[in-house]
Amino acid sequence: MQIAGEMLIGQAAVKGSAGQMKATDPARNIEIEPAFGMATAADLQRACELAAQAFDSYRETALEKRAQFLEQVAQNILDLGPQLIERAMQESGLPQARLEGERGRTVNQLRLFAKVVRDGLFLGATLDSALPERVPPRSDLRMRKIGVGPVAVFGASNFPLAFSVAGGDTASALAAGCPVVVKAHPAHLGTSELVGKAIQKAVADCGLHEGVFSLVIGDVQIGGDLVAHPAIKAVGFTGSRGGGLALVRIAQARKEPIPVYAEMASINPVFLLPGALKTGAARIAQGFADSLTMGSGQFCTNPGLLVALEGPELNEFAAAAAAAVQAKPSTTMLTPGIHQSYEAGVGKLSALDKVELLAQGGAGSTACAAQPHLYSTDVETFLATPALEDENFGPSSVLVRCRTAADLRRVAEHVEGQLTSTVHATADDREIAAGLLPALERKAGRILFNGFPTGVEVAHAMVHGGPFPSTSDPRTTSVGATAIDRFLRPVCYQDAPEWALPSTLANDNPQKVPRVIDGTIQPGA
Amino acid sequence: MQIAGEMLIGQAAVKGSAGQMKATDPARNIEIEPAFGMATAADLQRACELAAQAFDSYRETALEKRAQFLEQVAQNILDLGPQLIERAMQESGLPQARLEGERGRTVNQLRLFAKVVRDGLFLGATLDSALPERVPPRSDLRMRKIGVGPVAVFGASNFPLAFSVAGGDTASALAAGCPVVVKAHPAHLGTSELVGKAIQKAVADCGLHEGVFSLVIGDVQIGGDLVAHPAIKAVGFTGSRGGGLALVRIAQARKEPIPVYAEMASINPVFLLPGALKTGAARIAQGFADSLTMGSGQFCTNPGLLVALEGPELNEFAAAAAAAVQAKPSTTMLTPGIHQSYEAGVGKLSALDKVELLAQGGAGSTACAAQPHLYSTDVETFLATPALEDENFGPSSVLVRCRTAADLRRVAEHVEGQLTSTVHATADDREIAAGLLPALERKAGRILFNGFPTGVEVAHAMVHGGPFPSTSDPRTTSVGATAIDRFLRPVCYQDAPEWALPSTLANDNPQKVPRVIDGTIQPGA
Structure with a gap:
């Protein structure tokens, strides 16, 4: 064509x-x-x-x-x-x-x-029977x-x-x-x-x-x-x-x-709890680097923030993540404009006080190639530096090192609305995770466990949305x-004669849609 | 107390x-x-x-x-x-x-x-099973x-x-x-x-x-x-x-x-079709006057606009409606401020060119008494006079006389968003009604047949809402x-371990809520 x-x-x-x-x-x-x-x-x-x-x-x-x-x-x-x-x-x-x-x-x-x-469930078809004997009588209502x-x-x-x-x-x-x-x-x-x-x-x-x-x-x-x-x-x-x-x-x-x-905009925080890191810091680090650089980092759900507790397992993770990011090549970004913004973003991050560059990926060969970047900072610097919370669209992420479980919660409460939040946790991390989950729920549309947020499944239960600024409508x-x-709004038909009723609300339900009838859901087929 | x-x-x-x-x-x-x-x-x-x-x-x-x-x-x-x-x-x-x-x-x-x-249907609980064998594997998703x-x-x-x-x-x-x-x-x-x-x-x-x-x-x-x-x-x-x-x-x-x-704000247009008026202009007129003056006219769904086709049955209706409104007493409004606004509103309407005062109710005895008012005008004046479309909160209404069914449609397309639209129609009016319904649906949250919009039933199928300016969110x-x-927003839990799952999403569904499982609605109880 x-x-x-x-x-x-x-x-x-x-x-x-x-x-x-x-x-x-x-x-x-x-x-x-x-x-x-x-x-x-x-x-x-x-x-x-x-x-x-x-x-x-x-x-x-x-x-x-x-x-x-x-x-x-x-x-x-x-x-x-x-x-x-x-x-x-x-x-x-x-x-x-x-x-x-x-x-x-x-x-x-x-x-x-x-x-x-x-299936027709989206119609929200709902019928309330008339109650002509009631005082006052109730009309026939169909929505x-x-x-x-x-x-x-x-x-x-x-x-x-x-x-x-x-x-x-x-x-x-x-x-x-x-x-x-x-x-x-x-x-x-x-x-x-x-x-x-x-x-x-x-x-x-x-x-x-x-x-x-x-x-x-x-x-x-x-x-x-x-x-x-x-x-x-x-x-x-x-x-x-x-x-x-x-x-x-x-x-x-x-x-x-x-x-x-x-x-x-969303930076998609990933909380790495100690029990999970103990079971496989290197494996998690590789998963992170793969997710970070997928599609040149140009996903709305790119993991732009890692949050973890200081300790030997974090040191192991950081070293493995740095190595995995270093091994990633630069890849072409979507447009010259996006590439310029990314370059400006990493420039800004690299210039910040108390923010360390942990790793850089391979240098680029194409015109708009993005070099992956991983930074590290401490929790106090993160909380005091709004620029660390700006989405830098592309393969760039920041690791925030915390000293206590309370620090993790401070980060969870501090960040703006997100499309996703992720927790890497085993049963050993249950207490820390339980302390984080209420905040994660208030801040994000999707909460992942032991995975990475890129890859948004098209399914019935998916939520790709979240509080502002991740979307304009959570x-x-x-x-x-x-x-x-x-893209729907409800309309109620009161005492409509049969000839004026939409077929999905007709008595015989010819399209077999699920309906709530007098308060009880009735599957359609 | x-x-x-x-x-x-x-x-x-x-x-x-x-x-x-x-x-x-x-x-x-x-x-x-x-x-x-x-x-x-x-x-x-x-x-x-x-x-x-x-x-x-x-x-x-x-x-x-x-x-x-x-x-x-x-x-x-x-x-x-x-x-x-x-x-x-x-x-x-x-x-x-x-x-x-x-x-x-x-x-x-x-x-x-x-x-x-x-009942728990409001939770929108939705579960998509993991598909570990698929390439790539699908996660367990629960919303x-x-x-x-x-x-x-x-x-x-x-x-x-x-x-x-x-x-x-x-x-x-x-x-x-x-x-x-x-x-x-x-x-x-x-x-x-x-x-x-x-x-x-x-x-x-x-x-x-x-x-x-x-x-x-x-x-x-x-x-x-x-x-x-x-x-x-x-x-x-x-x-x-x-x-x-x-x-x-x-x-x-x-x-x-x-x-x-x-x-x-909503003026809740009521379309009076000829067949319906033929079956009982006086009965409809009385129903209108009762609805207009109920609660001193202080309902969001007060019938502030009547639209009908010229003819002997409309003349009969207008005479009966005028008599019914005249027979209504003045009643106390909610506040001095609301009463002042109402007085200003009827003053403005009474001063309009080509708008006739058809009837006034009895004079008031209390401080904030509202006298019911019914006006009449022709369709061209209505379409050219924005003030006739302003909600005048209180027992005041305007009858718009149309010459053709096309005029009725022009009014239906012209008005702003409404909480309700009403059609008085018999099977004889079916063709005219069918021509109006698509516009009424686009403009209002509830469409009534052969009734009056005051009296908003608290039920499953009720819609008390509608396009702007009747509400800020249709x-x-x-x-x-x-x-x-x-007041709800969705949250998706991806690969959540059992200890982290809300009970309404747990496998055993202890609260027996209806759930959509792999795309099919399952009643809970």
Whole structure:
């Protein structure tokens, strides 16, 4: 398929006329053809208008039909074949195996949401019987959740497939019954066009209203205008704290404020308790170094903070971790901008008082290569130095040495909200761990034991979210089945005649959805 | 029980020293003894600190114990006896039967949440089995929802019991496992103290941490400081648009922004379709007048807008509605301030061009008596006059005369977000109704058929919420079982050893909560 440098507005392919942009090959720091035309205000208006027009019919698609649409999107992405992987490699600097794995994740995510849609539990269907004899009589009340309306999605640079045009935000919004307008990430424009065309084709394949999906191309201004557009009712974003907060401000300043689900900054503390280190400091150190450098450290759940108690087992761990990090090569980062930020970040860390550089990985050979860094400091310095808590996006981490279990708790209470917190503990560490867990729960969306936080499983029980600033809304997740909840709102129908009832609330439950009837959950099938 | 003019900070009763305030008897426009001391910054700090301290233990209370606590609060409110009703009558101007009914609603609401807690569906407990043989292996993932943290609750003036100190916000936050700090509404300080003491006693009766509940007294500044306090993690509010938006701004400006659930302004359009009017214009008119004037029109769901098609049946309805409104007496409003606003509102409406006064109720005899008002206008005037869409809190409504079904749809698309929309329709009106329903669904949280929106049932399927500006967050409800969802956030435990797992996620499910296991819902009991 020819990559044409076009936006997708409903079923049309449109070359934007408000300037041009090109993707960059970060390994060589050169631009990649073709040039992409940027959206005019009229292009954006058309995409949002179509989405608004599509909403009434799309949200009432039968669950089976909506599930088939999500599966068709998955199939159409697979049908793109090797061209998608090749273009994504060129635009992101990520290796082939990683991108093939990411494609599998993207496709499985769409299929999981197809299952979620078929199951129908997300509807929260709830029926309370009328009580005509009661004084006063109780009406017949039936509730279901519907989509909030058209959703704006911003692709992330670090997952050009799984968190981008057909990523988790798009999949969960489409599953919820919301049309989607994606703003393509400038770092992978060609990848975005290819995946966008797969979705656009699925819309036609399934006979849906063309406004169900559009893909616009543009700069920060177009992104802001998209969030400000009255047709848009929610926003999904994965990226930097600054970028996320800018969108929140725009969304709050609207005449009708709307929710923004921004997944932003997290340093993902890992607590290494003494019993666990005794059972295998070297093994844990290797696991840490692998997790730190995976994807050039460009994961939201990268382990950027290690916290441990002074002692011989910590010394053993530190030496092994330093050796493991030293053995890691430098690898290409996603964009020149991200690379510059990382270099600035390690420069800042290296210049801090009482912060020691424990290890550096191998020097880089490509243009945007990131050299892994591991630092060490003491607990008092950590607590007194806000810069040590800033996310440094890339393969950089800080080991905080504590003297007492109380120090561990001080660190747990001190850090900001996180996507994840991790505890390495054996039964011997139970007392210390029990002292940490309440704080970890208050501060993070996912608590791991004896593992590392990179690798976010797409599953029913996953939580990829957490208190501010890890996200702008800790009540939700952006990965896993319940991500659909972000794009729903409840509607109650009181004394509705049968002809006005949505079928999921009808007496005979033709779509066999689970329902809470007079307070008791009834499985649907 | 002596009303002492005190705040309740944990188990202490404290006379605030930052100035004094008194409640007002609105029927006579005189102050009521005693004076209440207002909170100092130190008082507020102490209440919030205690709430933060209570959170770790309170959120881990066994479901049965938490349910018993809610039931104890209900019992302790009943045990206050007639003193509560007498004081509430004096402070609100509401009649005895209404307040006794409201007490019943308040107690039933607490008991409903006790059931919701025992059932455990709100936890969203979800388990995904480990897949050790898969490549790569899948971890064991278990998710549950926990309370977001201490919640600030602002009582509403119009329901001194059901939407105040022990109202829906408090009940749902306590049910979610969140400590609560209530700011008493200045209009019913004595009622607040009495109810507060019932909750305070229940905390002691049940052996909970004293920080689970506090009640502070103060002005707008103290309310803002409460929302800004770092220990507070969410806010529940029912009141004016201005008041709600002020709290949203404070919450958004925090270092850690937090959600505000503000239930604000709604005019609750009622569409009267021709078939329905033909079957009983006079009956519908009487139902409308009763709903309009109930509680002096001081309901969030008051029917402030009627929309109908020109024709003989509308003429019949208008005449009957005018007669029914004329027959209604004036009744005392809640506060002198609310009464002044209402008077200003009807003054503004009466002065509008092309807006006709159809009927006025009887003249008032008490100080803050509101005279019911019914206006009439044509659709073009309505669409061109924003003032006709402003909520005029009190017994005032506007009838909009349309010429075509398309006009009805224009009104449905034109109005802002609403708590409710109502359709009076028979099977003959089906086509017109079907044309309206998609817009009504996009604009309102509850859609009623052939009834009136006042009277919000406390039930599982109720939605008392809706798009902005009816609330600040359309994804939720402030009445009904799912109001608990507002104060929860999910946490995932990955590969947790048995000793670290919350009991609701343990293999043997000792609390018998419903759980989604590998994607399938399993009822608990």
